[in-house]
Structures are given as structure tokens and as C-alpha cells.
Amino acid sequence: MIAFGPVPSRRLGKSLGINNIIPGKQCSYSCIYCQIGNTKVKRLEREEFYEPEIIFREVEEHLGKLDQNHTPDYLSFVPNGEPTLDINLGKEIRWLKAFHIPLAVITNGSLLYRSDVRNDLMYGDLISVKADAATEEIWRKINHPVERLNFRKYQNGVKRFADYFSGKLVTETMLVSGINDTVEHIRELASFLADLQPDIAYIAVPVRPPAVKSVKIPSEEILNRAYQLFTAHGLKTEILTGFEGTNTGFTGNAWDDILNITAVHPLREDSIRRLLRQDKADFNIVESLIEQGLLEAVAYNGERFYLRKYHIL
Numbered sequence: 001m002i003a004f005g006p007v008p009s010r011r012l013g014k015s016l017g018i019n020n021i022i023p024g025k026q027c028s029y030s031c032i033y034c035q036i037g038n039t040k041v042k043r044l045e046r047e048e049f050y051e052p053e054i055i056f057r058e059v060e061e062h063l064g065k066l067d068q069n070h071t072p073d074y075l076s077f078v079p080n081g082e083p084t085l086d087i088n089l090g091k092e093i094r095w096l097k098a099f100h101i102p103l104a105v106i107t108n109g110s111l112l113y114r115s116d117v118r119n120d121l122m123y124g125d126l127i128s129v130k131a132d133a134a135t136e137e138i139w140r141k142i143n144h145p146v147e148r149l150n151f152r153k154y155q156n157g158v159k160r161f162a163d164y165f166s167g168k169l170v171t172e173t174m175l176v177s178g179i180n181d182t183v184e185h186i187r188e189l190a191s192f193l194a195d196l197q198p199d200i201a202y203i204a205v206p207v208r209p210p211a212v213k214s215v216k217i218p219s220e221e222i223l224n225r226a227y228q229l230f231t232a233h234g235l236k237t238e239i240l241t242g243f244e245g246t247n248t249g250f251t252g253n254a255w256d257d258i259l260n261i262t263a264v265h266p267l268r269e270d271s272i273r274r275l276l277r278q279d280k281a282d283f284n285i286v287e288s289l290i291e292q293g294l295l296e297a298v299a300y301n302g303e304r305f306y307l308r309k310y311h312i313l
């Protein structure tokens, strides 16, 4: 259950996902908008979740099952949690380069104060760093970081990484209505981001079911204002507000494809129906996964999504 997709991504094109974290969410944050639910126990310690050989073999096997139309544009570490908690990440990135496909890591940036984490990510081709808050107060409100993490230390870590990283650096800012979307805060955030000099600063909104039900998408007026404030700070800015498409990769095994993708990426109903057609399967599989408590249907923003369910003891 390590490699999945590819899933369509505005940032990465066809992105073959790598879930390098063991089942059950492992993260240093518990973001209010997280699409994979609350973090039961937040953590900062790194550990080995899988042997790098296993990750390499699973990616190799998954690539072998894809048809030519689904050759990925990126191999992306987008696990059910924070990928830098994996102590073998640097080694895995280096080994996966053997496939000659650009490698991306989507990180919350909270461990970048550590030199070993910065060194691991130096091997990536594209690193996306989350940046939702410019003040400690808002950071704690939106990202709910592990208690002993310090805001200045986190910001300094991100800055140090940005100063030395020579690949493509992008930032991702999730705007949540009433939490981090005032003009003053967005201006302060834009100033922090401008200092990082990212290739692109993405502004996103919570389009998938969030961990906290009260999370709302900001108005278009606020999004437009955020875009203007970012660009006024010299940031090349893109807004990610839409659905990224239904064309997920398939391996011929609908059961595994659905479980692997929904573990990190809730699937909208039209995406899951398309995946089933491609895998030559029918909707009974979805119903059976729900009956067995492995999948859950959730309504959000007028759409129906399917999420992976875990039974954590």
C-alpha cells in the first residue's frame, strides 16, 4: 500500500504518490483543514517506517503496472502524514532517482529546523512547503503543531532550507475563512514568503472534507485580495481552488487502487466511478468497502467524497 495513482495534480501533473508512512496518520501538525482527519498523537521524532528496499520495490512494481497514458510526471512523497518523519527519506529519494522521473516531496516544513531533514530534501527536484501562518497565534490555530515546536525555530528552518535548496521550491498556503484570511495577516505572510523566494507561491482553499467541520472556504473577494497582496510582494502566485480532475491512475485492481488513493487523497464520486470503469469493476466494490468499515462516504461542498477509514487501537 505504498505506491498509488498517479493522481492528477495542478502542481505536479500526473503524480504517482508514495505513502512512506505506516497506516494511521503520523504528523507533527493537526491542521483544521486536514483531509485525512485529526492527528491522534502528534510527533516530531523521526523513525524508520519501511525499509528503503520495500519502498523502491513497490514503486518499481507499481510503475510496471501502468499503461503508457499514465506515465507519471512526478514521483511524489504525499503520505498520510508528514513525509520527513521518515528517517530514510534521503536514501529513498536518492534510490528512486534510478527511474529518471522527477521527485517531489510535499512537506509541512515543521522539521526543517533539523539539518538532517534539510539535507534529505536537498535531493528532491521539487519541494512544496506549507506556509499558512505568519504569527505564532494563527499557526497554533490553523496547524495545531505539536506543543514543543517553536514558531521562530520553524520559520528559521524553512528560511535556511530555502537559502540552500537549488531545485524547484514552491510554497502552499491554505486560506481558511475567519482564521488566516485578514488583509494584515496575508500581507505579513506574503512578506515572509517573499524572503524565501519560491518559484511559485500557491494559494489553496479547503476543497476536500476537512478534519474540523466548521472550516469554510474564503470568499472570492478575499482570494482575489490575497492574490494581489502576494503578487505585490513579487511572488509568482497561483490559486488552487478547483477540482484537479478525475483521471487517477489504475492498476487493474480496483480494490487496492481505491484503498491506496483514499488513504491520502479523498476521491470525489465522479473520480471513483471513472477509476472503477478503468479497472473494469463496478460500484459493488465501493459498497463492500463501506460495509467492511474500510471506506466512508462524506458530503462536502455539495459533492460526495470517499475517504479511507482506519481502526486505530
Ligand code: SF4
Binding pocket: 027, 028, 029, 030, 031, 033, 034, 035, 036, 039, 080, 081, 082, 108
Ligand atoms: S494537512 Fe498535512 S501537515 Fe496538516 S495535519 Fe494533515 S498531513 Fe499533517
